[in-house]
Amino acid sequence: MAVSPSIPRPRRWDIPFCRESDSEREMTDEDVDRLMGQAPFSQIDPAGFKKTLPLRDILKNDARLVPFQEGDIVVRRGDWGNTAFFIISGSVRVEIEPPESAMPATMLGRTERPRQTMFQAIAQLWRNHHEPEFRSQAAQMDDRIGTRSAGESTRIFLQDVPAVLDQFRTATIDQGQWFGELAALGRTPRTATVFADGPCELLEIRWQGLRDIMRHDRDGDLRAYIEGVFRERALATFLRDEPLFQDLTAEQMRRLVQEVEFETYGNYDSPQPFRELAKLGAELNLSNEPFVARQSEYPNGIILIRSGLARLSEKHFNGHRTVGYLMPGQSYGFPEISQGWNCSSAVPLRYSLTAIGYLNVVIVPTIVVEQLLLETRAVRAPAAPAEAGLGHSQRSSSVAATTKKEVRIADHLLDFMVDHRFVQGTATMVIDLDRCTRCDDCVRACAATHDNNPRFIRHGPVHGQHMVANACLHCADPVCMIECPTGAIHRDQRDGLIVISEQTCIGCAQCANNCPYDAIRMVEIRDAKGQFIVDDKTSRPLMQATKCDLCQNLPGGPACQRACPHDALQRVDLTFFETVGDALQS
Amino acid sequence: MNKRARRRIQNGALFVLLATLAVVANQILNVLHYRTPFFSGWFLFGLIVVLALYNVRKKLALIPVGTSAGWLQFHLYAGIMTSVVFALHVGLRIPDGVFERTLAVFYVATFTSGVAGLFLSRTFPARITSRGEEILFERIPVFLKQLRDDVEKVVFTCVEQTETTAIPELYLSHLKPFFEKPRNVFWHLVHSGRPRQRLLLEIRGQQRFLSESERKAVDQVTDRVRTKDDLDYQYALQGTLKVWLFIHIPLTYGLLVMSIFHGLAVYAYGGSY
Numbered sequence A: 001m002a003v004s005p006s007i008p009r010p011r012r013w014d015i016p017f018c019r020e021s022d023s024e025r026e027m028t029d030e031d032v033d034r035l036m037g038q039a040p041f042s043q044i045d046p047a048g049f050k051k052t053l054p055l056r057d058i059l060k061n062d063a064r065l066v067p068f069q070e071g072d073i074v075v076r077r078g079d080w081g082n083t084a085f086f087i088i089s090g091s092v093r094v095e096i097e098p099p100e101s102a103m104p105a106t107m108l109g110r111t112e113r114p115r116q117t118m119f120q121a122i123a124q125l126w127r128n129h130h131e132p133e134f135r136s137q138a139a140q141m142d143d144r145i146g147t148r149s150a151g152e153s154t155r156i157f158l159q160d161v162p163a164v165l166d167q168f169r170t171a172t173i174d175q176g177q178w179f180g181e182l183a184a185l186g187r188t189p190r191t192a193t194v195f196a197d198g199p200c201e202l203l204e205i206r207w208q209g210l211r212d213i214m215r216h217d218r219d220g221d222l223r224a225y226i227e228g229v230f231r232e233r234a235l236a237t238f239l240r241d242e243p244l245f246q247d248l249t250a251e252q253m254r255r256l257v258q259e260v261e262f263e264t265y266g267n268y269d270s271p272q273p274f275r276e277l278a279k280l281g282a283e284l285n286l287s288n289e290p291f292v293a294r295q296s297e298y299p300n301g302i303i304l305i306r307s308g309l310a311r312l313s314e315k316h317f318n319g320h321r322t323v324g325y326l327m328p329g330q331s332y333g334f335p336e337i338s339q340g341w342n343c344s345s346a347v348p349l350r351y352s353l354t355a356i357g358y359l360n361v362v363i364v365p366t367i368v369v370e371q372l373l374l375e376t377r378a379v380r381a382p383a384a385p386a387e388a389g390l391g392h393s394q395r396s397s398s399v400a401a402t403t404k405k406e407v408r409i410a411d412h413l414l415d416f417m418v419d420h421r422f423v424q425g426t427a428t429m430v431i432d433l434d435r436c437t438r439c440d441d442c443v444r445a446c447a448a449t450h451d452n453n454p455r456f457i458r459h460g461p462v463h464g465q466h467m468v469a470n471a472c473l474h475c476a477d478p479v480c481m482i483e484c485p486t487g488a489i490h491r492d493q494r495d496g497l498i499v500i501s502e503q504t505c506i507g508c509a510q511c512a513n514n515c516p517y518d519a520i521r522m523v524e525i526r527d528a529k530g531q532f533i534v535d536d537k538t539s540r541p542l543m544q545a546t547k548c549d550l551c552q553n554l555p556g557g558p559a560c561q562r563a564c565p566h567d568a569l570q571r572v573d574l575t576f577f578e579t580v581g582d583a584l585q586s
Numbered sequence B: 001m002n003k004r005a006r007r008r009i010q011n012g013a014l015f016v017l018l019a020t021l022a023v024v025a026n027q028i029l030n031v032l033h034y035r036t037p038f039f040s041g042w043f044l045f046g047l048i049v050v051l052a053l054y055n056v057r058k059k060l061a062l063i064p065v066g067t068s069a070g071w072l073q074f075h076l077y078a079g080i081m082t083s084v085v086f087a088l089h090v091g092l093r094i095p096d097g098v099f100e101r102t103l104a105v106f107y108v109a110t111f112t113s114g115v116a117g118l119f120l121s122r123t124f125p126a127r128i129t130s131r132g133e134e135i136l137f138e139r140i141p142v143f144l145k146q147l148r149d150d151v152e153k154v155v156f157t158c159v160e161q162t163e164t165t166a167i168p169e170l171y172l173s174h175l176k177p178f179f180e181k182p183r184n185v186f187w188h189l190v191h192s193g194r195p196r197q198r199l200l201l202e203i204r205g206q207q208r209f210l211s212e213s214e215r216k217a218v219d220q221v222t223d224r225v226r227t228k229d230d231l232d233y234q235y236a237l238q239g240t241l242k243v244w245l246f247i248h249i250p251l252t253y254g255l256l257v258m259s260i261f262h263g264l265a266v267y268a269y270g271g272s273y
Ligand code: HEM
Pocket: A437, A439, A565, B048, B051, B052, B053, B054, B055, B056, B058, B072, B075, B076, B079, B080, B082, B107, B110, B111, B113, B114, B115, B116, B117, B118, B121, B245, B248, B249, B252, B255
């Protein structure tokens, strides 16, 4: 029998933050001393920290010092980062809303590829280069930005900061202030672009480090500060968007923001565990998913999903059966609370809710729900507790109401999709193998539309007649976007697709390593003559990340789906449970 | 009713309507003493050209000229419609003359290959899915080699470790040819497990002559035989799905070229309607 390879169990600080590939310098003991001597770290009582997790070690391993030059972009609007920043010296500028004053995507090093017209599509037939992965040298970056190398990594900077300041509304964030903590702690996209308006030094800290500091900060100054900011900005915005609270008065809203609790489950130390989970999915199933709410217990409050993915399940003989899943924007528990209120006796939850991988939730305590929603106004709730066993959201309930004939997905197929985390996909490539003649027309169509190199492999995990092929799912929670040093991989603001900008991809492979589905491939790129473009220093071929862009710029939609003669291949939005059955109906 | 059943009923109804119209129109023209083959001929040619254009559509992934699935639906019904029009065109008789007969043979062959292909396309995929691991056709030789190497390793280990030559002999007589290349294509196409059963019986028959360790080795070999047989199954079915188009397409082009000559000849020597 083959012996499994064994390695020492990886531990949290095996690779300190300052040794990650894009770091510019080591974090020395002197650096840590310097930090410990200045606010806010000097004000934190080190005695509150566990012996195994002292503040010094957190700073040494989970933080790094990063010098920035004038114009350097620190974070971009829409990026997914899992770090927060503290300004040690100098200052930075942050774009202010409203969005119309925001810097255009091309200025952030992203591409804006307009949808082709019919004539352009026809012209591409003979314009296509005969060699794969041809990159036109003419595809220049916006001339208002440039790139410069910083250590091993590459940075994008604004060429003319005064002009940018003239043209766009920005605010200054000064020395001693934090930014980026909301996106880091909630795993949500950055809401604004920040750039250096002169030389400055920033302390960048991984979210785990920040979380631990907040947890052990006895006096709680830092925690109070960050929680305050979090409530004021992120939570208020989030709750305002929730249809349930739409009618609250300003005063009630203030109370709601103050009294909700927020909780993070699971782990997003790195996307790696997520990848393993996705691979091991079926074996692990529910056994290592932390419970957010348990079946048969009384609801503590309405659970609103802020980011991540949660599984709804019910006891079935000796195990649990998945009955649905919840995505950001959906909630659980309101029907039970409201039912209990109407009949004056508490109604237990019909299903358990567990966190798959990482989950960030906001809990509105039952008492607050009763006082704000039920006592004062008659809020219409679904008649039966969690009808059809699902969570509650404006979108899901309306779907349930309008399409009564929905096809219910088989239990085992649902388990397969959830266990492998495919339900993250907004455009998952699902192939019905009972119809697929394996003709590869989809692959050829993809190659014809993408530099003669298909952006997916017609292969992947199979369950019964369904195969989820190895193509970008355009995830709701795109872990590939975490830590892209130039922001080349981004969510397109127009259609929400995850795309890679050829102009700014530096080929570091961070996204390819992060993707749990191996859907991003590194390719060697060529010039017009078909020759490999090489690094002028090392003479090695330059690489770029490539993946499915859902034929974003083509009229007519994804070529793979259009090329399938037998309707076997579909790009399916699996994030909404209610529509999945219909989509996968054979 | 699911989407496809509904589509089949709608398209089928439209087809019956149009086919009836074609027959009725032909009858009326006949009664009015027109030479109907001119009409049916042009119609047939037009249909064949449109059917052949499907090949062009497949090369135009970039341009939104309808989905391939939409084209195929049209192709299937228009393809079957050609048989009605063809029957009207030749008046349900075998044509005279060598050229016309060859043309008719080409048409019938193209049509038949189309129908056969449709049958394969609708029945093989589910069979492929339900047997063995899903595998890319191009990767089959790689897996085959891996399996062969695996089996040979087991056999060579036996040669080194046991005194008898039972397993090497079994290998040389029955297994080596089996593992050499894809086998039993025909049997797999007709869904027969006979060759696999025969080989497994052969192996089982040897078991009583083997030592404990040899039996273990034979068990390993048996597993590989099963995997190889599944691989052959995939090869046979996936291969056939690929090959049939290489018959359908050349016939199409042959048919097109001959139809053009046929038309020219008719205009050169024939009268008018
Ligand atoms: C008699 C005139 C016909 C002509 C000239 C014709 C021509 C063609 C052509 C050119 C293709 C495209 C092949 C490719 O590029 O991949 C094709 C595909 C096909 N044809 Fe026909 N065909 C005819 C009749 C039929 C009939 C009667 C049927 C079945 C009822 C049929 C079924 C198909 C199928 C199933 C495909 C393949 C779709 C795929 O899986 O890619 N054809 N035909």
